Amino acid sequence: MIRAVKGTRDLLPPDTSVWNYVEQSARDLFGRYRYQEIRTPIFEQTELFSRGVGEETDIVTKEMYTWEDRDGSSLTLRPENTASVIRAFIEHGLHQQPGLQKLYYMGPMFRRERPQKGRFRQFYQIGAEMIGSESPLVDGEVIEMVVRYLEAVGLRDFKLLINSVGDAESRGRYVAALREQLAGVKEQLSADNQRRAETNPLRVLDSKDPQDEPVITTLPSIHEFLNAETKEHFAAVCAYLDDADVSYEVRPRLVRGLDYYTRTTFEIVHGALGAQNSVLGGGRYDGLAESLGSRVRAPGIGFSIGADRLVMSLQETAAGTIPVPVVDFALISMGDAAMRRNLALARSLRRKGAVVEVLFDGKLKRALDLANRLGARRTVILGDDELSRGAFMVKDMASGEQSELGEADVLNLVG
């Protein structure tokens, strides 16, 4: 048997209706902030990600789907979408458009990791980027928007974590200090963290290994290294959120795995997700455009929501708010003449906006059974008796009551 490859999956009804709901809600809400959709290719030149995401990141070093194309160029399935959006921004000179560029996207991303709860090799992100301003108010609005979005789709009990990872200068000093201090206590660290202490000291900060806890608590906070400007920027973001009544927790140890983040970073976690409890992550990336070769500065901030994880959380915590598909009319015909008449009725009903299921096969009893299981609100039963009177037998499936109506009266039931 041919099966979906490891880490990929089929999204089937009724789950797909939740996906549609989540995606449509994003379009609606982001639109109110004047975001517009951008669609970039699913694959790009490998260099885009190695330069954008970071040569040394796990994503680039071991998780990308990369292959050599027939002409010898190296191509990669996108592991994330921010780099592509910035690439498109540069390529099409979007900085010349009036105002800030506010772009949202949704679609599949690919990372070759070991699958587990909430983690897939093909997964879906809904994200947004606001490019062209360094104002902390922009950070605040982006974060507020995504919080409002989660509220709008009915997610509850999520927690917003924010931090500032500093600009290049202050972060450089911080990393150097961490590296130095960790070198002194290396023996006390777990094996994983001994390695990270050298390769990526920031990662030591959010280690889950209890063995490392004593050392971690002695480490300085990034906030001690932030320069005045960065500190002020972060304070302004927090002030925005306070004004907006968005609750958050400052987590000085929150670091992110993509190299391009500067200053504000944030994450939203939810308890229903198991170990992979992050529903979305995001942050500011003031230097990304330049590192991709842009001659114009294009500071920006964005986030991406793990749609798989959002859907999962909604299904575990807010099942009642997820709309279920309805069938307004199920049409049952006895005989060919009745079927033709019903098909015409179906056309009229659908023109008026009703959801109509024509039952093509089976006896009356079986058809009613099926209509019932499909959740039909009403069934129309049509046989020779009704035909001869030019009427339809309309049955209310909840009450069981039925009455014979002319076509106009049937159509009037819509809405």
Add this chain to the structure above:
RNA sequence: GUGGAUGUAGCUCAGCUGGUAGAGCUCCAGAUUGUGGUUCUGGCUGUCGCGGGUUCGAGCCCCGUCAUCCACCCCA
């Protein structure tokens, strides 16, 4: 890449200390001819993940392998 758990009908699972497979749901047909949601009757579906081994005999034991899930790593 590392570790743990699990793999029995379409789905959820049972199967005692080894004696060649079961339940519920689903699906199909029926309970006098045009009436569902309850009930009843009957029926279909399995190389017990795959390959080896031990044994008179293995779904149950051993080895290998694959897959899935969970966790680590990392992230969405």
